[in-house]
Amino acid sequence: MPVYKAPVDDTLFLLKDVFNIERYNNLPGFSDATPDVIEAVLGEGAKLCEEVLQPINYSGDQEGCTRHADGRVTTPKGFKAAYEAYAGGGWIGLAMDPEYGGQGLPYTLGAVMNEYASAANMAFAMYPGLTMGAIAALYVHGSDEIKRTYLPKMIDGTWSGTMNLTEPHCGTDLGLLKTKAVPNGDGSYAITGTKIFISAGEQDITENIIHLVLARIEGAPAGVKGISLFVVPRNKLGEDGSVGANNGVSCGSIEPKMGLHGNATCGMTYDGAQGWLVGE
Structure with a gap:
């Protein structure tokens, strides 16, 4: 049976010993990314990817998505619950602006989590991944009204x-x-x-x-x-x-x-x- 083990130790080595992430604590968000916070984020993210996302990777590919006559699409068994766990854990908004409901941590950690999720289950990771891309575009180019209308519910995973x-x-x-x-x-x-x-x-x-x-x-x-x-x-x-x-x-x-x-x-x-x- 396929398994996935997130490379947490390797990631921590790169962040701490190679990139010396603490030297950037004068930048927005980095001051909150203390060593214990980084370890907690990576540990919990790895657990989600290993225990929730990876087990539905093969079954999801075998079942696939189903388009119905009215244009509705249903995702494979377990995907909806996995998305709720992913969004409920705040992973979509990990590196997003707190003004719209994000946690404001460095995108460095967001990139790590995206890598873990993609390695564990690429098909699933594309759902929050596309959402994050849309959030980024609206955050940079959208009007204040557009941001207020869409970003909070996209960041919390409702949309x-x-x-x-x-x-x-x-x-x-x-x-x-x-x-x-x-x-x-x-x-x-x-x-x-x-x-x-x-x-x-x-x-x-x-x-x-x-x-x-x-x-x-x-x-x-x-x-x-x-x-x-x-x-x-x-x-x-x-x-x-x-x-x-x-x-x-x-x-x-x-x-x-x-x-x-x-x-x-x-x-x-x-x-x-x-x-x-x-x-x-």
Whole structure:
């Protein structure tokens, strides 16, 4: 039976003896990363990866994700509970800004935990991993309103995130993308188009999925200079932040990726979905 043992001792040796992490305690977050805190974080992270994530790696790949006729996707047995344990332990927000619910520790520790999780169960790790990537993009480029609306619930794991770039006709040549964004007149845009190879694009482990979508605003120039980024929630949000009806976002298919059947690699369709511009 496959096993996974996180290299905690090797990691501690690198952090303490090779990189001398304590010398950076004048930087934000590093002063809180005392030796005992580092050992506790790595020890608990290793335990989660060894005892919760690794045991569902093979079974998750054998079972795979299932797309239903209505576009819903269910993840393999154990993935939802594992995600709840991962999010509940604060691992998504380990290195995130405390203003939005993160723990504010150095990303150095976040990178270590991401490595442990990916080694134990890559298919699972992509769910929080994509969320962390979306959080980072919104944190750097999003407006204050966007940050207040999305970051707290993404950081605590209530909502997840993705990135939607590739389209069926253009592969990695994003300058050819056809997904369009039409102004709604209220500051939002109607997003219409198809994206492919969207990791964690649809699943049953979070109550909402916050998609980051590349699209071209009507009248924008051709090529990459005309591309804009939009935040598009799968489900609409009420004034109080409650999750409502579907936002014109659906999963049309699941791509079978070798060794990653536990992660839903989706073909996504946006049919006038309401989205908001991120950055310029």
